[in-house]
Amino acid sequence: MDFFLQPINLGLMAIALISGALLVRQVVQPGGKSVSPQVAIALTDKEGGVLVDVREEHEVAVEHIQGSQFIPLKELPGQIAKLEKYRKKPVVVVCAAGQRSAAACRLLNKAGFEHVSQIEGGIQAWEKAGLPLKRGKAPAKA
CATH class of the missing domain: 3.40.250.10 (Rhodanese-like domain)
Incomplete structure (x- = not known):
């Protein structure tokens, strides 16, 4: 659980979520x-x-x-x-x-x-x- 609370890992997770959202947007809005x-x-x-x-x-x-x-x-x-x-x-x-x-x-x-x-x-x-x-x-x- 400590893994998710480290600032660097939170930043990486945020980047991953934003990237995923942008990919979904392209698929949903072709x-x-x-x-x-x-x-x-x-x-x-x-x-x-x-x-x-x-x-x-x-x-x-x-x-x-x-x-x-x-x-x-x-x-x-x-x-x-x-x-x-x-x-x-x-x-x-x-x-x-x-x-x-x-x-x-x-x-x-x-x-x-x-x-x-x-x-x-x-x-x-x-x-x-x-x-x-x-x-x-x-x-x-x-």
């Missing part, structure tokens, strides 16, 4: 469902959905998916109205690797979008799948 790049193409092309890139402008300027809407994550709360016509259609979100797209999916779900998903592995997975990327100038913001 982003949208994860889809492969190929499924993302099907959702946007065949079902009239939209692909939204939530990376920063300097990242998108290096490479981006042709035809994607560019709305940086930090600007998304104020730009949701620009996606209004996709409220009942598939919205596929992409970022570099999945962190920001998960946050964007949560935001869109809370705003009432019905079919939100994210590309599993982000733009890196898109490139790894051998799918085309446009390089150079960033597209205009949505």
